[in-house]
Amino acid sequence: MENVNLGTYASNTWCPGCGNFAILNAIKAVLKSLSEEGISLENVVLVSGIGCHAKIVDYLNVNSFYSIHGRVVPAAEGIKIARSGLKVIGFSGDGDSYGEGLEHLIFSAKRDIDITMIIHNNRVYGLTTGQYTPTSPLGYRGRSTPKGTTEYPINPLELMLSSGASFIARGTSHGMELLKKIFKEAIMHKGFSLVDVLQVCVTYYNMYEYYDKRVYELEGHDPADYSKALTKIREWDYNNDSRIPLGVFYKKSLATHTQV
Numbered sequence: 454m455e456n457v458n459l460g461t462y463a464s465n466t467w468c469p470g471c472g473n474f475a476i477l478n479a480i481k482a483v484l485k486s487l488s489e490e491g492i493s494l495e496n497v498v499l500v501s502g503i504g505c506h507a508k509i510v511d512y513l514n515v516n517s518f519y520s521i522h523g524r525v526v527p528a529a530e531g532i533k534i535a536r537s538g539l540k541v542i543g544f545s546g547d548g549d550s551y552g553e554g555l556e557h558l559i560f561s562a563k564r565d566i567d568i569t570m571i572i573h574n575n576r577v578y579g580l581t582t583g584q585y586t587p588t589s590p591l592g593y594r595g596r597s598t599p600k601g602t603t604e605y606p607i608n609p610l611e612l613m614l615s616s617g618a619s620f621i622a623r624g625t626s627h628g629m630e631l632l633k634k635i636f637k638e639a640i641m642h643k644g645f646s647l648v649d650v651l652q653v654c655v656t657y658y659n660m661y662e663y664y665d666k667r668v669y670e671l672e673g674h675d676p677a678d679y680s681k682a683l684t685k686i687r688e689w690d691y692n693n694d695s696r697i698p699l700g701v702f703y704k705k706s707l708a709t710h711t712q713v
C-alpha cells in the first residue's frame with residue numbers, strides 16, 4: 454500500500470468555522486480509503502475553480518490543476534479525455550459552476566463525461582465578499598444587493614437531472630459521515646456525478662441553524678426512478694421553507710462518452 458500523506462505546506466486561510474473544512478476532511482478520508490482499496494492516488498487528479506472553495510487543492514497532496522473561474526469542467530474533461538484511466542474530481546463553487554461555468558456543467562452532464570463535480574454551494578460569492586449567486590434565495594441581502602435580490606434561485610439539481618446527469622446527490626457541511634459516503638459513491642460512479650454540498654459560509658451567509666432544523670436523509674428512496682428523483686429534488690427549491698432532503702437522488706448507468 455502506498456504511503457498516504459495528504460497534508461501540504463500551505464497554511465489554511467479559510468475563516469474559522471467555514472463549511473469548507475468538512476469537505477476537506479471528508480475528501481481526505483475518502484482518498485485514504487480509496488488508496489487502502491488499491492486505487493493509487495497517482496491516478497487521481499483534482500481540479501478547482503476560483504473562489505474560497507478552490508483553495509482546497511492547495512491543502513491536499515494530490516496531483517491537481519487550479520483552473521480559472523467557471524472552467525473547472527472543461528479542465529477536468531480535458532484531463533479525463535487525454536487520460537481516461539484517471540479519476541478526475543472537480544471542486545467548484547456555486548458562483549463558479551452554477552453561474553459563470555453553467556453551460557459547461559450542462560454539457561458535461563448531457564455527455565455523461567466520467568468526472569465527479571463537488572460543488573461547495575454556500576449560496577454566496579465568498580471570496581469576493583458576499584455578492585448573490587444563482588442559488589441565493591429571493592431577498593438575499595449582500596454587498597451587491599443591499600435591499601435584497603429580486604430574483605428566484607435556480608434549483609441546480611433539477612437542472613442537472615434534466616441535462617442528463619447520471620448521479621445527483623446532496624450533503625451538508627454539518628454531515629461529515631454522509632459526505633464521505635456520497636463522495637465515495639460519486640467518485641466510483643461510471644459517468645457524470647455531481648454532489649451539491651450545502652457548505653456554510655459563516656462570514657457572509659451563516660445558514661447552520663436554518664439547515665440544521667430542516668435537513669433529513671432520504672430513506673427508502675429508489676435512485677433509479679427518474680420521477681421519484683424529480684419529486685424529491687423539487688421538495689426544496691433553494692427558496693421555500695420546506696424540509697431539505699439529503700442523499701443520492703438519482704443514479705443510472707450509461708455507456709459514458711469516454712467508454713464509447
Ligand SMILES: Cc1ncc(C[n+]2csc(CCOP(=O)(O)OP(=O)(O)O)c2C)c(N)n1
Binds near residue numbers: 507546573578581
Ligand atoms: C473570469 C472571472 N470572473 C470573475 C472573477 C472574480 N471572482 C473571483 S472569485 C468569484 C466568486 C466566487 O464565488 P464562488 O464560486 O461561489 O466561490 P466561493 O468563494 O463562494 O467559494 C468571482 C466572481 C474572476 N476571478 N474571474
Ligand code: SF4
Binds near residue numbers: 575655
Ligand atoms: S468567506 Fe465564507 S466561504 Fe470563504 S473562507 Fe470565509 S467562511 Fe469560508
Ligand SMILES: [Mg+2]
Binds near residue numbers: 546574
Ligand atoms: Mg460560493
